Amino acid sequence: GHKDRHWSYRDMPEWASMFPNCGGHMQSPINIDTAAASFSSKLEPLLLSGYDVPPNETLPLKNNGHTLLLGLPNKMTLSGGGFPQPYQAVQLHLHWGTGHTRPGSEHTVDGHRYAGEIHVVHYSSHFDSFQEAASEPGGLAVLAAFLQVGLEINEPYQHILKHLSDIKEEGEETVVAGFDVTKLLPDNFDRYFRYNGSLTTPPCYQTVNWTVFNQTVRLSQDQISVLEDTLQGEDDEPIQSNFRLPQSLYGRSVLSSFH
Numbered sequence: 001g002h003k004d005r006h007w008s009y010r011d012m013p014e015w016a017s018m019f020p021n022c023g024g025h026m027q028s029p030i031n032i033d034t035a036a037a038s039f040s041s042k043l044e045p046l047l048l049s050g051y052d053v054p055p056n057e058t059l060p061l062k063n064n065g066h067t068l069l070l071g072l073p074n075k076m077t078l079s080g081g082g083f084p085q086p087y088q089a090v091q092l093h094l095h096w097g098t099g100h101t102r103p104g105s106e107h108t109v110d111g112h113r114y115a116g117e118i119h120v121v122h123y124s125s126h127f128d129s130f131q132e133a134a135s136e137p138g139g140l141a142v143l144a145a146f147l148q149v150g151l152e153i154n155e156p157y158q159h160i161l162k163h164l165s166d167i168k169e170e171g172e173e174t175v176v177a178g179f180d181v182t183k184l185l186p187d188n189f190d191r192y193f194r195y196n197g198s199l200t201t202p203p204c205y206q207t208v209n210w211t212v213f214n215q216t217v218r219l220s221q222d223q224i225s226v227l228e229d230t231l232q233g234e235d236d237e238p239i240q241s242n243f244r245l246p247q248s249l250y251g252r253s254v255l256s257s258f259h
């Protein structure tokens with residue numbers, strides 16, 4: 001109910017009654033209709049600096065009951081990309097499906113749902129904190145890339161996935177050695193979709209500048225299965241299909257940085 005403000009993907013229809021933003025008209029995720037996307041020459045290549053975290057530094061990795069959260073140093077800066085100002089990283093997390101039969105990306109492209117999706121969450125460097133930025137339009141920026149099943153093991157993802165058995169239970173936390181976080185993203189920073197939307201879970205703040213890479217990331221089937229079968233959330237239920245359904249555009253347009 002209202003007081004405990006706790007939510008789950010099962011009670012997605014109730015989110016708007018507990019968190020008013022979730023019922024707004026600029027919600028995420030969305031289905032990206034590639035034919036309806038309009039090219040914008042303002043969408044220059046993304047510039048990521050400070051993402052190569054030295055191995056002698058550690059990053060916190062937490063099972064927060066909804067996903068795996070990797071805490072990021074806010075020296076990691078996102079700029080270029082037609083952004084009005086630079087953004088600083090907060091955390092990254094993943095969304096996935098169930099039993100490699102039901103895929104779990106949040107965004108879909110021409111109705112296609114991918115196996116999973118990575119989100120790197122940032123806040124505008126105009127503000128001193130995530131919370132402050134979260135209440136301003138464009139205050140937040142999330143980089144999203146689709147995870148697909150490929151034939152090879154993805155070593156950079158293994159750097160995180162190898163720790164999941166240590167944080168099976170909700171609330172458990174461990175640390176991973178610093179590494180180049182850009183290696184979790186596609187290598188083409190020039191081709192992406194752009195639209196204004198929201199966080200995809202409560203509190204659903206409608207202040208997110210979304211960037212969805214056109215190129216996907218490939219993980220092995222085993223790696224996707226580790227993601228789907230390891231972490232447990234509330235009452236030891238496995239965390240699976242932790243994605244929100246697509247939201248209406250209500251007239252919003254999706255831009256693309258490429259023809």
Ligand SMILES: NS(=O)(=O)c1c(F)c(F)c(SCCc2ccc(C(=O)O)cc2)c(F)c1NC1CCCCCCC1
Nearest residue numbers: 064066067090091093119121142198199200201202203
């Ligand atoms: N796709 S998304 O970016 O909206 C998103 C999700 F879909 C998410 F599912 C999540 S996880 C749920 C929110 C949450 C819960 C607990 C903790 C903690 O114990 O530290 C942290 C966060 C999640 F953390 C995020 N990103 C968060 C959104 C809400 C809270 C503010 C933190 C940064 C962005």
Ligand SMILES: [Zn+2]
Nearest residue numbers: 093095119200
């Ligand atoms: Zn997310």
